[in-house]
Amino acid sequence: MTVTPIHPVPSNAESHDAAPAFNRSRQAREAEIALDRITDDFDGNPAAMQYFYDLFRRVYIQGEPLPHEGKLIGTTCIQAPDELIYAVGATPVRLCNGSYHYDQIGADFMPAKSCSLVKATLGMLQTENPVPRICKPDLIVNPTTCDQKKKASVMMEGMGHTVYDLEMPNAKESEEARLYWRRSVRAFAHKLREVTGKKLTRKALKEAMARTARAQAAFRTLHNFRKASPAVVLGKDVFLVTNAFFFDDLDRWTAAVEALNAELTQRQAEGFQAAQRKAPRILFTGSPPVFPNLKLPVLIEEAGGIVVADETCSANRMLYDMTAVDEWLLHDMVDGLADKYLKPCTCPIFTRNDDRRRRLLELAAAFQVDGVVYQSFAGCQVYEMEQKSVAETLNAEGIPMLYIETDYSPDDMGQLSTRIEAFLESIKTRKRKSA
Amino acid sequence: MSHRDYFVGIDVGSTAIKVALVDAQGQLAGVHVTESGSLFHKNAREALKALLEKFGVTREQVKYLIATGYGRKLFKEADDSISEITANAIGAHEAGKAFGGVRTIINIGGQDSKAIQIDDQGGVTNFAMNDKCAAGTGRFLDVAARNLEIDLEELGDYHFNGKGAPLTINATCTVFAESEIIGLLASGHGKEEVVAGIHYSIAKRTVRLAKRVGIEDRVYFDGGPALNKGLVAAIEDELQRPLVVPEHPQTTTAFGAAMLARSEYLAEREAA
Numbered sequence: 001m002t003v004t005p006i007h008p009v010p011s012n013a014e015s016h017d018a019a020p021a022f023n024r025s026r027q028a029r030e031a032e033i034a035l036d037r038i039t040d041d042f043d044g045n046p047a048a049m050q051y052f053y054d055l056f057r058r059v060y061i062q063g064e065p066l067p068h069e070g071k072l073i074g075t076t077c078i079q080a081p082d083e084l085i086y087a088v089g090a091t092p093v094r095l096c097n098g099s100y101h102y103d104q105i106g107a108d109f110m111p112a113k114s115c116s117l118v119k120a121t122l123g124m125l126q127t128e129n130p131v132p133r134i135c136k137p138d139l140i141v142n143p144t145t146c147d148q149k150k151k152a153s154v155m156m157e158g159m160g161h162t163v164y165d166l167e168m169p170n171a172k173e174s175e176e177a178r179l180y181w182r183r184s185v186r187a188f189a190h191k192l193r194e195v196t197g198k199k200l201t202r203k204a205l206k207e208a209m210a211r212t213a214r215a216q217a218a219f220r221t222l223h224n225f226r227k228a229s230p231a232v233v234l235g236k237d238v239f240l241v242t243n244a245f246f247f248d249d250l251d252r253w254t255a256a257v258e259a260l261n262a263e264l265t266q267r268q269a270e271g272f273q274a275a276q277r278k279a280p281r282i283l284f285t286g287s288p289p290v291f292p293n294l295k296l297p298v299l300i301e302e303a304g305g306i307v308v309a310d311e312t313c314s315a316n317r318m319l320y321d322m323t324a325v326d327e328w329l330l331h332d333m334v335d336g337l338a339d340k341y342l343k344p345c346t347c348p349i350f351t352r353n354d355d356r357r358r359r360l361l362e363l364a365a366a367f368q369v370d371g372v373v374y375q376s377f378a379g380c381q382v383y384e385m386e387q388k389s390v391a392e393t394l395n396a397e398g399i400p401m402l403y404i405e406t407d408y409s410p411d412d413m414g415q416l417s418t419r420i421e422a423f424l425e426s427i428k429t430r431k432r433k434s435a
Numbered sequence: 436m437s438h439r440d441y442f443v444g445i446d447v448g449s450t451a452i453k454v455a456l457v458d459a460q461g462q463l464a465g466v467h468v469t470e471s472g473s474l475f476h477k478n479a480r481e482a483l484k485a486l487l488e489k490f491g492v493t494r495e496q497v498k499y500l501i502a503t504g505y506g507r508k509l510f511k512e513a514d515d516s517i518s519e520i521t522a523n524a525i526g527a528h529e530a531g532k533a534f535g536g537v538r539t540i541i542n543i544g545g546q547d548s549k550a551i552q553i554d555d556q557g558g559v560t561n562f563a564m565n566d567k568c569a570a571g572t573g574r575f576l577d578v579a580a581r582n583l584e585i586d587l588e589e590l591g592d593y594h595f596n597g598k599g600a601p602l603t604i605n606a607t608c609t610v611f612a613e614s615e616i617i618g619l620l621a622s623g624h625g626k627e628e629v630v631a632g633i634h635y636s637i638a639k640r641t642v643r644l645a646k647r648v649g650i651e652d653r654v655y656f657d658g659g660p661a662l663n664k665g666l667v668a669a670i671e672d673e674l675q676r677p678l679v680v681p682e683h684p685q686t687t688t689a690f691g692a693a694m695l696a697r698s699e700y701l702a703e704r705e706a707a
Binding site (some may be wrong): 418422 | 505517518519520521547556558559560561562564
């Protein structure tokens with residue numbers, strides 16, 4: 001296959017130099033294996049997915065530099081408002097990394113039992129020429145979420161990065177939390193002005209919000225296609241699409257998703273089936289699948305299940321909720337934006353998780369879900385702790401849940417596939433009996 | 436169905452390959468167990484051949500074959516494959532009927548341990564597996580027996596011959612437990628007390644796993660280590676209930692796969 005670069009060649013030749021082979025080989029191989037599985041193990045991949053397959057091949061395997069306009073602002077969490085970054089002419093890139101190779105490098109910074117995602121992100125930032133080619137963002141915004149991410153700020157600074165702590169409240173229900181967060185978001189806007197030299201204007205913010213809203217609308221359409229039974233699109237592809245949102249050009253991403261949606265509309269009209277009619281429909285929740293670590297969703301679909309919906313911060317939680325603005329004045333817009341990032345957030349770092357449980361039940365009902373798979377990265381205490389209450393809520397509604405504690409290493413694949421297959425088999429038996 | 440029809444379940448496990456033969460009436464006709472070795476596929480084929488020869492059954496008489504266990508996907512000769520959790524549930528449900536029915540299964544295998552809760556028809560309602568680690572599995576017993584320089588089969592006898600209380604093995608990791616065992620022996624403790632300590636350490640882990648899925652009577656215990664009477668006693672003690680241990684605990688999962696092969700065959704014929 002010949003690959004023509006889709007990214008414009010950056011003017012500064014320095015960042016275009018190929019990364020040294022010794023540095024990239026393991027990471028690239030890991031990415032290649034994951035991508036080959038996603039593309040080759042399945043029949044009938046949508047033609048419009050080729051854009052995303054190629055994108056990952058270029059960025060993760062061939063190390064093509066990421067395009068960006070203005071300053072590059074790295075974010076370590078979906079709580080950092082992208083709209084503010086776009087509005088000051090900068091480009092956000094989400095740094096959360098899914099590579100086992102970087103997880104091992106990052107292990108030097110964290111206690112043994114720590115979250116793979118945090119370790120991999122640190123490992124990538126520590127590497128001289130990482131892939132994706134995010135060499136040195138002009139600023140890293142680190143929302144103060146879980147303990148591991150909080151403590152990562154100092155470590156990232158130690159690696160020579162400029163880090164800004166975006167302060168988050170521990171609760172989200174109270175008025176105090178809301179006010180605290182609004183002030184944090186405003187302070188962040190000031191910080192961005194300092195870094196970029198550009199003032200936040202009403203016009204620029206409105207434009208940035210419109211661009212993001214268009215991307216979100218495209219995502220929602222894609223999301224709603226997954227309600228179809230039999231399914232028209234597989235979860236592994238949707239995870240790849242949302243993962244691309246981390247680093248792809250915003251408008252080009254939106255156009256590619258719209259193209260995919262158009263193809264799915266046609267597929268649906270033609271009665272296309274992406275999976276068997278009786279394939280167990282799975283809702284995925286918990287620690288986020290981030291490429292190349294899509295092992296759990298891929299294992300589910302290789303075993304004959306289908307991931308029809310998710311409640312994770314690498315997909316649904318990142319893109320679903322829209323901003324509501326009362327008055328299109330700068331202050332109100334920023335407040336509306338702040339509310340969008342705090343109120344609907346179902347991250348387990350908050351004191352309560354009523355919203356998360358409610359959302360899971362809503363998704364389960366709307367997407368005709370047969371069972372829930374709950375992934376928790378070993379060492380991610382907040383997800384580990386919420387597991388029990390989520391299981392109880394789901395079980396009370398007769399929805400079975402499989403809890404899986406895992407990390408980025410590939411060595412538990414055999415065991416995980418056994419567990420997943422057994423879970424899918426038990427769902428099928430249950431459905432046969434109730435039929 | 437002809438009375439000369441047979442059904443086979445083959446459980447390609449990490450340590451042993453277990454093959455079970457079921458006849459047209461759904462009765463267990465025979466079992467065969469061999470070591471897995473490194474050539475999974477070749478050894479599985481030979482195990483099947485050995486079983487059929489042993490009971491004078493031809494390959495053509497075998498109407499349906501289901502593979503299970505870690506190597507299930509590699510055994511392409513099978514008509515179908517199924518996870519060992521589902522196969523274990525079916526096998527224990529069928530074998531447990533003779534004991535008045537079972538609802539909880541504890542399985543200790545070569546490299547993992549599981550607890551499975553089943554309904555009154557043998558359907559899996561909940562299950563849990565140990566994390567990726569050999570602690571509390573058959574491998575742990577292998578390592579311990581080697582350290583103690585005794586045969587695996589002797590562990591049960593040592594368990595009951597202790598004069599003192601069972602020692603406490605704290606390490607949950609097989610590798611660390613190994614050095615802990617060596618340390619205990621070096622400080623002059625008897626092998627018997629160490630063996631009992633090992634059994635209680637596995638029993639504690641296993642019972643914790645079973646509590647996660649919920650324990651309901653009767654509790655069925657299978658897998659190779661269920662042959663070890665000392666371990667059975669330790670688990671019963673930790674569980675505070677009796678265990679149902681079948682005659683061939685190693686082959687319950689293969690038997691379940693064979694029973695499923697039979698019902699799949701019947702269902703397919705009915706549909707045809």
